[in-house]
Amino acid sequence: MAEQTQPSARPLPRWTTETILYAVLLIGGIVMVIPFIWMLATSLKPAKEIFLGNFFPLAPTFENYQIVLKKVPFARWYLNSLIVATLTTLSVAFFDSLVGFTLAKYEFRGKNVIFIFILSTLMVPTEMLIIPWFILSNNFHWVDTYWGIMFPGMMSAFGIFLMKQFMEGIPSELLDAARIDGVSEFGLFWRIAMPLVRPALAALCIFTFLGNWNAFLWPVIITEKMDMRTIPVGLSFFSGEAGASWELIMAGAAMATIPVLIVFVIFQRQIIKGIALTGLKG
């Protein structure tokens, strides 16, 4: 950015801009990562060290991890979170893209109304939907089932909006050309449009997975059996009337963060690759 602000001036030597670029990124990165490192550091502290205010553990220990793994069915919670987040992400990726595609690339009556209608579902805090959802779930016997945890998030207006914005960037001529080649309407979506919006799709998958991985309030209400809890719900069991066991929460949170980081590292490459794979360039 440094040179961008002075367009007419003599451009700075390349190594200078490079250095500034990486220096800024690194400083920003440190600011971003410090609280996270603190979290990891806390997870390695014995319970008695938590309130001493020291940043790094004086006597680092993996005891907290052992306690979390031993005391509670953490592995099971992990599996539950994984199942719920994965299935929801698949569903959202498919349906949200389809709806986004339809809203972006078709002309039909009520299009805008439908879009605002869908978007308006984001405008009510989910806290207020808990009671009707729970009544529904109880009537249909969804309490303590994966479907019960997942159903409110199987499609999201957020993703539809995102995909619509990106689908709009696809040239209509491309689709028309494909139609002439005999590609079906679903094929247009699946084989032409989807690969073109890969960066956005990857972002959507990351966010949806993450949102469901960290979802808390609804899973608290819909699950009753210990074996059906998800990780965030499970972690709240370490917080109680006489304060919270932060060292255990941090250990659990650290273990919960790692798979998401892996998912992120995998998907973020898709964000870069996106366009290179398509024919847009020519």
Added chain:
Amino acid sequence: MAVRSRGLTLRQRRTIWAYVFLLVPLLFFIGIRVAPTLFAMSVSLFKWDILSPTKPWLGLENYQTLFNDPVFWKALTNTLLYVILSVPLQLVVGLFIALLLQRATRWKGFFRALYFIPFVTSTVAISWVWRWMYEPTFGPLNQLLALLHLPEQKFLADPDQALFAIVIAIVWQAVGFYIIIFLAGLESIPSDFYDAAKIDGAHGWNLFRHITLPLLNPTIVFLTVIGTITAIQVFTQVLNMSYQGMGGPLNSTKSLVLFIYQQGFSSFKMGYAAAGTVVLFVIILLITLIQLRVTSRRVEY
């Protein structure tokens, strides 16, 4: 198929397909989101304590009470502050870092992961860390201020600062999200646009102003609208970071959703909470419609 559709124009056929694609999602949204919302909103006309099987009719009384409730107005002002402070900050910082990241050729994945870490981490866990960062007696931020010979602050314990302190933590956590979307947006700009502009002699700021920014428009629209909708519903961070956990001190950090939640699930005034929800909904809807109208104007060049 071919025979039957012969009677339809091409356009009609596409319209049918559009409705087919939308069928299942619309059923989903009507059944899972809209119907429960209507239920939740209709409660605003009743007095309902959740536990009672009966709901006495109140008409608009809940709304009257709401508009005369100073805490509601305080929460509403706070909420607007959250939006006004956090959304532009997230947009600017997010775009700035996304541009830097896009230019960086080395350690791309590493830097991206770095900036994304806050967004990945559990809000509850990270809120606790932030409370320690802001700890007035020996928290690192005050130690830093002392080191720089600046006056130490009370942060979350000060009604005049607490909201800003929470905004910083919110921006810190959300910026990864903005970066990712901006990156996706930047990557979707075909590079031949840049090549052509460069041939015309544009570079640096001009390139950004006339190529990048206009072509990022759909992304910016999306982030502005979604960012606002999210910020208006700020809840978890306030619950977990505010002094005494109730949106204090002196309601200075209480957001509208926290207010609604407390009325509904702590005071069991579900009808009253529903009235707050309806007001919140109307506000968000209006803001969103205005934003869409203003920002979605197609840029021609």
Added chain:
Amino acid sequence: MKRITLLTLFVLTLLVAACAAPTAAPTQAPAANPTQAPAANPTQAPAANPTQAPAANPTQAPAEKVEIEYWQYFYESKKNLVDELITEFEKQNPNITVVQTTFPYEQYNDKVAASVPAGRGPDVINLYYGWLPRYINSGYLAPLPEADFPAAEIEKDFVPMVQIAKVDGKYYALPTAVRNLAVFYNKDLYTAAGLDPANPPKTFEELAAAAQKMTKVENGKMTVAGWRIDLSNQDHNLFREILIRGYGGTPQSEDHKKILWNTTPGGYDAWQFLVDLTTKYKVSEPTIGQDGPTAWLAQQAAMMVSGSFYLGTAKSKATFNYGVFPMPAGPKATANFGSFWTHGITTKAAQDPAKLAASVKFLKFLTSAEVMKKWTPAIGELPARVEVLQDPTFTSDPLLAPFLKTLPVSYATFFVDEAADRTALMNAYDSVILKGADPKQALDEAVATVQKLFDEYWASK
């Protein structure tokens, strides 16, 4: 691509299956149907069939198996003990199965509330006494059968504070254990300040003086609070029941209809003392620690008021020598705040005679002297029966004795909305400390706020 298509198909199938399921399922939910999640808890499967139609057998033969559900919030030692107790109970009553379900502490109230409109919930439930008025008022709890729990006997055998669960002459809940408050103190800081930790303060005046000695100020900034006042934790209770009564007043009218904080004799004085601790004696600052318990554990506060339930946390987290001393005396009287989590039987259970009978049995068991003797050492809460209270193993325990000492003068506050009541006091205190408001005026405002809640409650009855 093929894989993705398959996955998509799978998701679609799932959606269709899930959407189709409801039409097949009956809409009236038979309360706690254990067949819902067969994968989740396979051990329940055998019990599922017999409970399906308990009402079908009109004779109600005692041989018939009954399953009842018990809900409480999650507290590790409580959950584990109740699991043990259930095993014991089931051995005594082979026809009754008890299923315990626990929920995170902070979301417990939300969860219970959200279940009510859905008609879901347990047969026996553990609730905070302060929530009772609402749950009773709405008809969620059934009165305890007088034949099994005679009021006269409860009043004779249990500590007086349990009477707060009596509404219109009927008891709706009974606890296993109760708690009250005491002062947790850091013995190391006591010694360092030249005080004798073996001779702790006996009156609030002495307490304030001791706190002053232990308060440390560096460069004009307090680093250690002698006594951290935190109204979001226990100090709102300190004001209502301990200080007001200590200064010669009563916090509420006899019929729980009027808030008397600012009209009772000594009310303003009690409030002034609480405020003075920060403004005059300067032994506390809201910036010390994040809250009372955190400040105390971090040795940023020498003393705090907390409950016996905090003993476990203190044991596992404190890095210093600490002790507990009994609630000091006010100028006019000694009083303490008492509270309890209590077991009630839901109306839902009461509609089914077999379940009601089983629930009554379980409740009798939970509130028996034998259970209390196990409860107190395992949990740290005090036994609710007077006879067990006098057990020498408890009265001689150095950490329990300070609590037991003031148990006879412990009062449970009648709440209509505990959180709002607390918030009103918190805001009154903050407006004085942070904004320099007039203490009397701030208290008057808090009274007005809470009185309004009480008026609404009584009007709705």
